[in-house]
Amino acid sequence: MARQRSSPFDPALPGLPPEARWRAWMGHVEAVLFASAVPVPRETLARVVGPECRLDALIADIRDELRARPYELVAVAGGWQLRTRTEFAPAIRAAGTVPEEERGGALTANEQLVLAAIAYLQPVTRLALSRVLGKEVSRDVIARLKRLDLLGAGPRSPEPGAPLTYVTTSTFLARFGLASLRDLPDTEALEEAGLLGPDSAAEAPSDPFDAMLGLSGEKG
Template structure:
């Protein structure tokens, strides 16, 4: 028995009436978001809907449809992603039976402080970070942030020795729920939160990003 050929994908869905076509587009986009472990950029979503689709309006309708669900659609790292809502994080961790101390992606207060400084000052050298935080920023801290894909190498600094600089990554944006670096609050908010002392000393609260951004940085 011959196998039936699969029909070529038709993003335009021109044969459907407008209301049915809109619902189908919503289904296509939500399926793509559900299947992706990373934020999906606009250009990828545009490939699964017709050229006449108003993608922003479609995204808004999907968000409205998920209003009462334990997960939501968020704009993050230059795209969109389905994420469980923060209030369900403890239930997810309990189901996974992962003790708090075993969660390898958790950051110490010192690591969060260095990451915050990189986010604001990038591209920035390790020496400049140490001067700004008034304490040595070790290579081990930088290396761990790089292993977690939160920090990457930037351009060489235009100074003697051309030292490496460091910048944040798209994974940093995704982890902290930021659409872009423009979503970071003003530098004054960093100082008001007690994270950085303008006189050159640094405070290290237990969760700097919670204080600065109201974000946990945890992946549910």
């Protein structure tokens, strides 16, 4: 028996009436988002809907339909992603169904403190970080944050010796639910959370689910 060929994908869906076409486009976009483990940029989503589709309105309709669900559609790291709502994080942790590596690896209180400082001071050298935090920032901490793809190399500093500087990455934005660095919480909010200040290294939460979630967005 000959295998039936599938029809080529036509995102315009010209044979459907307007309302059915809109619902189909919503399904296309949601399916792409559901299948992706990383934020999906706008230009990618535009490829699965017709050229006349108002993508912002479509996304608004999807978000509205998800209001009663335990997950939502959020703008993060220059794209869109489906994420579980913050209030369900305790249940997810209790179930133990998400492997540690998929959660990005737990950060120590000291690593969280260093990462928060870099986010606000970038591009910044390791020596400058040590001065600001009042203690040495080890190469091992920087190396681990780079392995987790939370940090990248910035431009060389104009200081003598042209030391390396460090900047945060799109993975950092995605992990903490930020659309861009402009969404970072103000320093007063960080101090209230124990991520800045003289006792921050001792008091900062030891789990990334609790560190910046309530400050910078919701993560799943």
